[in-house]
Amino acid sequence: MVVMKQYFFFSILFLSLLSSEQKVHLKVEEIGSPGRKEIKVNKINNEFKLLNANDDVSEYELVANKNLSVKIFQYGGDAADVIKIGKFKFTVAKSINPLIEKDFNPRYLSTSMMETYNLFYKRKKYLIIIAKSSGAAGKAINYSLYQIFDITSSKEIKYYPATSYFGNIKNITDLDKDGNLDFLKVKEKKDNVYEMKSFEICTGTPKNIQGRVDILF
Numbered sequence: 001m002v003v004m005k006q007y008f009f010f011s012i013l014f015l016s017l018l019s020s021e022q023k024v025h026l027k028v029e030e031i032g033s034p035g036r037k038e039i040k041v042n043k044i045n046n047e048f049k050l051l052n053a054n055d056d057v058s059e060y061e062l063v064a065n066k067n068l069s070v071k072i073f074q075y076g077g078d079a080a081d082v083i084k085i086g087k088f089k090f091t092v093a094k095s096i097n098p099l100i101e102k103d104f105n106p107r108y109l110s111t112s113m114m115e116t117y118n119l120f121y122k123r124k125k126y127l128i129i130i131a132k133s134s135g136a137a138g139k140a141i142n143y144s145l146y147q148i149f150d151i152t153s154s155k156e157i158k159y160y161p162a163t164s165y166f167g168n169i170k171n172i173t174d175l176d177k178d179g180n181l182d183f184l185k186v187k188e189k190k191d192n193v194y195e196m197k198s199f200e201i202c203t204g205t206p207k208n209i210q211g212r213v214d215i216l217f
Helices: 002-036 138-142
Strands: 040-044 049-053 057-065 068-075 082-085 088-091 109-121 124-133 143-150 158-165 182-190 193-200 213-216
Touching (some): 002 193, 002 213, 057 109
Parallel strands (some): 158 182
Antiparallel strands (some): 040 109, 068 082, 082 088, 193 213
């Protein structure tokens, strides 16, 4: 009987979280939809191959296409994870900017919880990796970490990290159609109240979405 009660409780909790996530995604889709019409997105086969593992680091590789491979180095201890694209290396736990949630630790990324996309917009090409933290607990498991790379030029790859509560690929849009990608960022203000803001991805400049959007549950 006790087991049945526990099962019922966790089932209700799971459905509640699922409902909250769906509500956030619908709101993000509604607000960002007008600026997303010209954006082309292709999902990449998300199979990370383990190349090497020892006590200090595990090395994974994703082949995005014939000319592009992504390597992820997951370090033990206190070292931050690193992503390598071609000759460029990017530290996952980069310095704080408006697109990053300060209380979200982006280390210990789980390759089984990653989605990878090619995004094309205004003659620019982006590689986007969206991940969850396998070391997170409680509400932190609902944070999404974005690794956004401008790969238009293989000689100068640019990196923009971002985080959002309940995030997916539709958080990326061009809100005001100025030709620059924007990011719809959802933050938890307090229990059952979430705030959505928007920032230009490459500069962190705030964008107007009719002031502030509060999502209530």
